[in-house]
Amino acid sequence: MPVPAPQKPPAKPARLSAARRTALLKALADPRRFALLESIAKAGCPLGCAQALATLPIAAATLSHHIKELESAGLIHVRREGKFHFLTLRPGVLQGLISVLSALETIPTPTT
Amino acid sequence: MPVPAPQKPPAKPARLSAARRTALLKALADPRRFALLESIAKAGCPLGCAQALATLPIAAATLSHHIKELESAGLIHVRREGKFHFLTLRPGVLQGLISVLSALETIPTPTT
DNA sequence: TCGATATTTCGACAACTATCGAATTGATTA
DNA sequence: TAATCAATTCGATAGTTGTCGAAATATCGA
Structure with a gap:
């Protein structure tokens, strides 16, 4: 019987482009956004905006802005x-x- | 004979503070700086400023600025x-x- | 339909930052 | 010491971004 050709295993991440890498890093580099990500991660289930807002000392308009940033960076789904x-x-x-980050450190300790 | 108390093993990374985490992410979030880091990493040995400058389309003053940023973020040693x-x-x-980043993803896939 | 609630958009502002040329500091060499 | 070269600092500018209040949009319930 024909064995189906081995498909791409689970989810090959497909090398990050420089632009995308920068977008991700920028999105992560804001403390509020990072805190928001942490809230989402800790929730373990989809987090409502109201709950998200409760965890941050910012106005609703600002939360909306950060959500858009995280979403367009591809870090979250809304x-x-x-x-x-x-x-x-x-x-x-x-x-x-x-x-990508760990690739930077593959070369161990260059002689200082 | 007194056995010396077990010292801290090689280099316990000592949990990143939020401020430091943000500083690192900000330093990495600039494309020129990231390219500079890549040059340093690829060099495998200490990279001179002139060589660094050759890899980037920026003025010397700008390179100096980025070096300072990377240094004060603790990412490089000069x-x-x-x-x-x-x-x-x-x-x-x-x-x-x-x-820190992988800790965010410890909780698998929440029900979308 | 009307009012209440959730989120976004708009407009503005302040703070930050990447960039450069020019001037400066610091070290090496003639 | 003078000239040269490497790197930094200074001053200025343009672009970006985080923040908010107010207004707009969208959805739901009465």
């Missing part, structure tokens, strides 16, 4: 459900960034 | 030797950041 929006981490994205 | 300055990656720093 499920829009009527009046409410729910935030989840996009899996694998950070892993791609981590790969 | 050995000043007379007229010349040599750049090396500080080992382990990126690894600390990587740990």
Whole structure:
């Protein structure tokens, strides 16, 4: 019986472009946005905007701005459900960034 | 005979503070700086400013600025030797950041 | 439809930053 | 000491971005 050709294993992250890498790093480099990501991660389930807002000392307009940044950087997914929006981490994205960063350190300790 | 208390093993990365994490991410979030880091990493040995400058389309003043940023973020070490300055990656720093980032993704895929 | 609630958009402002040329500092060499 | 070369500092500028209040948009419930 014909064995199906081995497909791409689970989810090959597909090397990050420089532009995308920069976009991710910029999105992560704001403390509020990072805190927001942490809230989403800790929630373990889609986080509503109201809950997100409760964890940050910022105005709703500012939260909306940061959500847009995180979304367009591809770090989160926003499920829009009527009046409410729910935030989840996009899996694998950070892993791609981590790969790029660890590649920088592959060459051990150059003679100082 | 008194056994010396077990010392801290090689180099415990010592959890990154939020401020430091943000500083690192900001330093990495500039494309020129990232390219500079890549040059340093690829060199495998301390990189002179002149060589660094050759790899980037920027003025010397701008390079100097970026070097200062990377240095004060703790990402590189600058050995000043007379007229010349040599750049090396500080080992382990990126690894600390990587740990923080991967901690965000520990919780797998929340129900979208 | 009307009012309440959730989120976004708009307009503005302040702070920050990347960039450069010119001037400066510091070290080497003639 | 004078000239030269490497790198930094200074001053200025343009572009970016985080922040907010107010207004707009969208959804839901009465």
